[in-house]
Amino acid sequence: MGQLLNSANLKALTYGIMNVISASGIVFANKAVFQTYGFHFTYALTWIHTVFTLVGMRVFAAAGMFPVKPISQRRLVPLAAAYVAYIVLCNLSLKVNTVGFYQVMKIAVAPTVIGLELVMFRRVPPLRIVASVMVVCLGIGVATVTDTQMVSNLVGIAVGVGATIMTALYQIWAGSKQRELKASSMQLLHAYTPQATLMLGILVPLCEPMGWAVMAAPVPAPGGADGAAALLPPSLPPQRPPGTLLAYHYTPIAVAAILISAVLGLLVSLSTFLVIGATSSLTYNVVGHLKTVIILTGGCLLFGDSMPAKKLLGVCIAMGGIAWYTQQKLASSKAPGAASGDPTPAPIRTPLLPITGTASSNPPITVKSVYTASVARTARRGGSGGISGAPHGQQQHHSHRQ
Numbered sequence: 001m002g003q004l005l006n007s008a009n010l011k012a013l014t015y016g017i018m019n020v021i022s023a024s025g026i027v028f029a030n031k032a033v034f035q036t037y038g039f040h041f042t043y044a045l046t047w048i049h050t051v052f053t054l055v056g057m058r059v060f061a062a063a064g065m066f067p068v069k070p071i072s073q074r075r076l077v078p079l080a081a082a083y084v085a086y087i088v089l090c091n092l093s094l095k096v097n098t099v100g101f102y103q104v105m106k107i108a109v110a111p112t113v114i115g116l117e118l119v120m121f122r123r124v125p126p127l128r129i130v131a132s133v134m135v136v137c138l139g140i141g142v143a144t145v146t147d148t149q150m151v152s153n154l155v156g157i158a159v160g161v162g163a164t165i166m167t168a169l170y171q172i173w174a175g176s177k178q179r180e181l182k183a184s185s186m187q188l189l190h191a192y193t194p195q196a197t198l199m200l201g202i203l204v205p206l207c208e209p210m211g212w213a214v215m216a217a218p219v220p221a222p223g224g225a226d227g228a229a230a231l232l233p234p235s236l237p238p239q240r241p242p243g244t245l246l247a248y249h250y251t252p253i254a255v256a257a258i259l260i261s262a263v264l265g266l267l268v269s270l271s272t273f274l275v276i277g278a279t280s281s282l283t284y285n286v287v288g289h290l291k292t293v294i295i296l297t298g299g300c301l302l303f304g305d306s307m308p309a310k311k312l313l314g315v316c317i318a319m320g321g322i323a324w325y326t327q328q329k330l331a332s333s334k335a336p337g338a339a340s341g342d343p344t345p346a347p348i349r350t351p352l353l354p355i356t357g358t359a360s361s362n363p364p365i366t367v368k369s370v371y372t373a374s375v376a377r378t379a380r381r382g383g384s385g386g387i388s389g390a391p392h393g394q395q396q397h398h399s400h401r402q
Contacts, residue, residue: 014274015271015274015275016287018173018267018271018274018275019268019271019272019274019275019287019289019291020287020294022264022267022268023262023268023271023272023291024291024294024295024298026092026261026264026265026268027099027102027103027295027298028099028295028302029257029260029261029264030045030091030094031094031299031302031303032257032261032302033045033254033257033258033261034094035303036257037213037251037253037254037257038248038252038254038260039097039248039257039258041204041208041245041248042088042091042092043088043200043203043204043208043215044208045086045091045258045261046084046088046091046142046203047197047200047201047203047204047256048086048199048262049087049261049262049265049266050196050197050200051197051262052262052263052265052266053189053193053265053266053269053388054194054197056266056269057108057186057190057193057269060186060190060270061190061401063209065186066184066186066190067187067189068187068190069181069183069184069191070370071181071183071187071188073191073194073195076191076195076335077195078178078194079173079174079177079188079192080192080195080196080199081199082166082169082174083170083174083196084191084196084199084200085166085170085204086166086169086170087169087199088200088203089159089162089163089166089167090163090167092159092163093105093159093162093163094158094366096153096155097153097156097160098299098305099295099296099298099302099303099305100296100299100300100305100306100307100315101144101156101242102294102316103292103296103299104140104143104144104196104314104318105161105163105164106164106167106292107136107139107140107292107318107319107322108136108137108140108164109164109167109168109171110136110322110325111133111136111137111325112135112165112167112168113168113171114129114130114133114271115168116165116169117172125213126328126332128328129325129328129332130330132322132324132328133325134320135317135318135321135324135325136321136325137321138317138318138321139314139315139318139319139320140314140318141310141314142311142313142314142317143313143314143315143317143318144157145314156287157368174188184273186247186269186273189269190271203375208244208245209241209243209244209245210244210245210246211240211241211244211245211246211247212243212246213240214238214239214240215238215239215240217240229284233239275287282288289322292319293319302333320361342348349397
């Protein structure tokens with residue numbers, strides 16, 4: 001038992017728990033902000049999240065969690081724009097859809113990446129990976145077609161599909177940028193977050209109903225009894241148009257929910273980086289399946305999502321397909337002569353919970369050792385940074401953000 005509860009394993013386990021809590025919690029927090037507290041301003045919420053990410057990445061860099069890599073900002077403009085598009089669409093999908101459908105569309109990202117790589121790069125995956133993707137698609141089809149609540153929501157379907165395609169495009173593009181710039185995911189996020197913050201800061205007043213104009217409050221008609229002279233009611237202060245960002249009633253609990261969702265979005269990025277560096281990509285993907293179960297269950301318990309038997313069957317089929325797909329991708333990445341462009345990172349050789357060995361045989365895990373392991377893995381793969389299985393939000397994040 002002492003071999004399992006050493007310092008290295010406890011830290012790795014802590015990173016995994018932090019990733020599960022943050023990645024699942026941000027979905028519930030964002031949904032509560034939209035549905036429970038009525039903050040329907042997608043661009044504004046995304047901007048708040050990005051500001052927190054910007055500040056957090058500066059703090060992490062100053063603390064020595066990763067070295068800052070100088071990158072020309074001009075080369076990052078398209079990537080920052082793609083980040084803004086994908087994270088806004090993901091938040092919009094969560095706003096207009098159920099938590100269950102949102103998560104099913106997240107599962108659909110993996111086969112979408114395969115399809116886009118086939119169209120864009122003529123990259124034909126092995127037959128076993130195609131078979132696993134077909135299983136995922138079958139499960140998604142069963143889960144969505146049998147969901148009467150979702151089939152009637154054509155706008156939600158369109159937004160969900162758009163979010164899935166944009167997330168897949170962002171993953172592919174970010175992965176290629178990491179290889180091109182020889183930068184880790186944290187270095188890349190640190191570099192383009194200022195541009196993404198600026199873009200969203202411009203989009204908020206352009207795309208959200210701000211309520212700049214102040215309207216005179218309606219004066220109730222005076223009333224009198226028995227012909228007596230009516231007294232004029234006291235004048236009310238001017239009001240902003242209802243349903244606008246500036247007219248939103250920022251109660252302490254609503255502000256707290258918004259801030260919690262922003263902090264969770266930052267923790268998703270940090271915990272994903274740490275858990276992969278401290279364990280392996282296989283462990284991270286297994287943790288990912290646990291997050292899917294938690295999010296789907298939370299959608300039913302917290303937000304009243306329905307889960308009929310056919311929909312549950314479809315979700316189980318899709319998750320089985322994703323597990324098979326993950327296994328095949330990891331096997332491909334470890335095979336001799338595997339393509340260096342494979343976005344699946346090679347696993348660290350230290351398992352999460354080793355069965356043999358003493359506590360002294362496992363060196364303590366520090367932030368520096370996590371980063372060193374990530375860089376070493378990148379070097380073994382010929383400079384391919386990968387996406388750590390997540391586009392900063394969700395799959396990291398991603399929030400994920402996010």
